[in-house]
Amino acid sequence: MPKNDTIFKRLEQSTQAERKSICEILKLDDKYTNNIEKISAEFRSVSGHTVANVFRDPHEYKYLDILKDTWSGVKNSNYFNPKVDLSKEMLLENRLEVVFDSILKNTKNTKKFKDEISSCGSIYTVTDVVVGPAGVAGVLTKLISLPITVATTVVGSVTAPSYRKSFFVVVKLIEIKRRLRAEEKLKD
Amino acid sequence: MEFSIPNEFIAKMASGEYIRYGTLIKDSLSGKIIGHVKEVGMDSLLKDFKIPTNPLSAGTEAIKVVSGVVQNFQLKEMKQLLESMQLVNNIGALASVATLGVSVIGFAVVTKKLNQLEEKLDVALEKVDRVLEIVQNLNMKQEVLEFAEVKTASEQLHNALFTEDSIRRKDLLTQANVTFHKYKNYYLKIAQDKSIWYDGQLPLEVAHELYARYITCVMGQLYSEFLLGDLSCFRESWKVINREVADISNIDKIKMLRSKSDEKSFELFATNYDDLVIQINNTQKILLETNHRIESMDYEAQYLLKSKIEPFEYLKELQKMDNGLVLIKAN
Numbered sequence: 001m002p003k004n005d006t007i008f009k010r011l012e013q014s015t016q017a018e019r020k021s022i023c024e025i026l027k028l029d030d031k032y033t034n035n036i037e038k039i040s041a042e043f044r045s046v047s048g049h050t051v052a053n054v055f056r057d058p059h060e061y062k063y064l065d066i067l068k069d070t071w072s073g074v075k076n077s078n079y080f081n082p083k084v085d086l087s088k089e090m091l092l093e094n095r096l097e098v099v100f101d102s103i104l105k106n107t108k109n110t111k112k113f114k115d116e117i118s119s120c121g122s123i124y125t126v127t128d129v130v131v132g133p134a135g136v137a138g139v140l141t142k143l144i145s146l147p148i149t150v151a152t153t154v155v156g157s158v159t160a161p162s163y164r165k166s167f168f169v170v171v172k173l174i175e176i177k178r179r180l181r182a183e184e185k186l187k188d
Numbered sequence: 189m190e191f192s193i194p195n196e197f198i199a200k201m202a203s204g205e206y207i208r209y210g211t212l213i214k215d216s217l218s219g220k221i222i223g224h225v226k227e228v229g230m231d232s233l234l235k236d237f238k239i240p241t242n243p244l245s246a247g248t249e250a251i252k253v254v255s256g257v258v259q260n261f262q263l264k265e266m267k268q269l270l271e272s273m274q275l276v277n278n279i280g281a282l283a284s285v286a287t288l289g290v291s292v293i294g295f296a297v298v299t300k301k302l303n304q305l306e307e308k309l310d311v312a313l314e315k316v317d318r319v320l321e322i323v324q325n326l327n328m329k330q331e332v333l334e335f336a337e338v339k340t341a342s343e344q345l346h347n348a349l350f351t352e353d354s355i356r357r358k359d360l361l362t363q364a365n366v367t368f369h370k371y372k373n374y375y376l377k378i379a380q381d382k383s384i385w386y387d388g389q390l391p392l393e394v395a396h397e398l399y400a401r402y403i404t405c406v407m408g409q410l411y412s413e414f415l416l417g418d419l420s421c422f423r424e425s426w427k428v429i430n431r432e433v434a435d436i437s438n439i440d441k442i443k444m445l446r447s448k449s450d451e452k453s454f455e456l457f458a459t460n461y462d463d464l465v466i467q468i469n470n471t472q473k474i475l476l477e478t479n480h481r482i483e484s485m486d487y488e489a490q491y492l493l494k495s496k497i498e499p500f501e502y503l504k505e506l507q508k509m510d511n512g513l514v515l516i517k518a519n
Contacts, residue, residue, distance in 0.1 A: 017450035021454045101457075172456070179445070182464065
């Protein structure tokens with residue numbers, strides 16, 4: 001199933017330059033520019049938890065789940081729009097596109113846009129791995145559980161997905177969709 | 189020759205009964221040519237086109253000038269396209285409009301403008317990195333010399349329209365023809381080598397600039413050939429040029445879009461696809477318009493051959509008329 005999913009289709013429709021830029025985000029060697037399987041596997045790998053990845057097929061992690069993670073990052077930012085159906089890949093992707101557009105409009109240049117997207121990835125990591133559990137337990141628990149928190153942080157940072165990479169690739173995949181849409185308009 | 193004012197057919201064009209193809213007016217149902225449009229009078233509409241003081245500024249000077257002058261449907265259509273491309277303030281765009289004016293008289297006006305164009309054009313081009321690189325590669329001094337030659341040819345063409353000495357006229361036209369022919373091929377080669385429409389690094393307005401230079405030389409060659417009076421030779425040149433123009437004007441829109449987006453692929457959300465789609469569609473319209481106008485030029489030569497009218501006499505006749513456009517009805 002996954003080999004026919006949106007990630008594969010989008011990569012198949014991408015130009016060489018687009019795949020090259022995705023490889024750069026994923027820190028993949030240039031020699032993989034035309035290797036869609038490798039790009040897909042790496043993208044899913046950086047998007048998933050390391051431990052979970054061990055038990056998964058390289059192409060098993062769903063694009064929808066990656067989009068949900070991306071949405072979770074965005075929802076902690078100032079651009080959160082709560083009305084979204086998290087069960088539909090296309091709807092979620094469209095909504096993310098709207099959010100990215102808002103970020104771009106607000107930041108006004110692509111460098112700041114990149115920083116903003118990058119910070120969405122950071123917020124997500126900090127919130128869910130460290131602040132979340134500590135907040136529930138309260139201040140006292142926080143002090144008592146400090147060693148556990150540190151350990152969790154260390155383990156978490158090792159096994160957690162690389163959200164920044166994952167976020168940027170999602171942005172690129174959405175951008176490919178925009179380019180394909182523009183091509184359709186040119187054909188009219 | 190039978191002339192009639194455009195008002196006669198404008199209503200039919202508005203209703204869709206007649207359609208325009210380049211400079212030809214055709215019956216939309218039968219495809220029959222009704223006539224061809226000519227700009228007449230020495231105070232050409234194009235004469236009022238001004239060269240903006242700063243070709244790269246976003247000022248409205250040129251836009252206002254164009255708005256005030258453009259009264260006819262042909263230039264109006266081009267104006268709208270150029271405006272949407274934000275090219276009206278670009279020196280090359282003005283050259284394109286002037287060059288695509290429908291008469292030889294229009295080209296005489298372009299000759300005068302070339303004095304101003306010479307300086308402004310290079311300033312405009314120099315400020316764009318990519319073109320600067322191209323110009324440096326080609327050797328800047330050589331570039332200036334080449335442009336001076338084109339300007340000389342334009343002046344020769346202009347003078348040929350006024351001299352009463354037929355031998356002198358032939359001499360001037362022959363020299364102008366050789367120069368325009370040479371530089372037509374020169375700019376064509378640059379355009380082909382640089383794949384102007386598919387070079388992602390080359391700004392679209394600069395591609396239009398190079399294209400305008402090429403078209404200027406194309407028109408110069410055809411006009412000088414036309415005025416020399418050897419219509420058979422004119423038609424042979426036209427055949428070659430028509431193929432070349434069709435080739436360079438026929439763009440692959442998808443390839444063009446990808447070249448632009450690929451250039452920015454290492455940035456995120458850097459391509460404004462809505463704008464790019466509009467620009468590409470408008471570019472195609474401008475190129476098609478140019479292509480159609482050149483394609484329809486042969487009709488005029490055929491008309492003169494059939495009517496046994498000397499090209500130079502024909503132009504003299506047109507010069508005597510009041511400024512504006514006329515429809516020359518088909519035989």
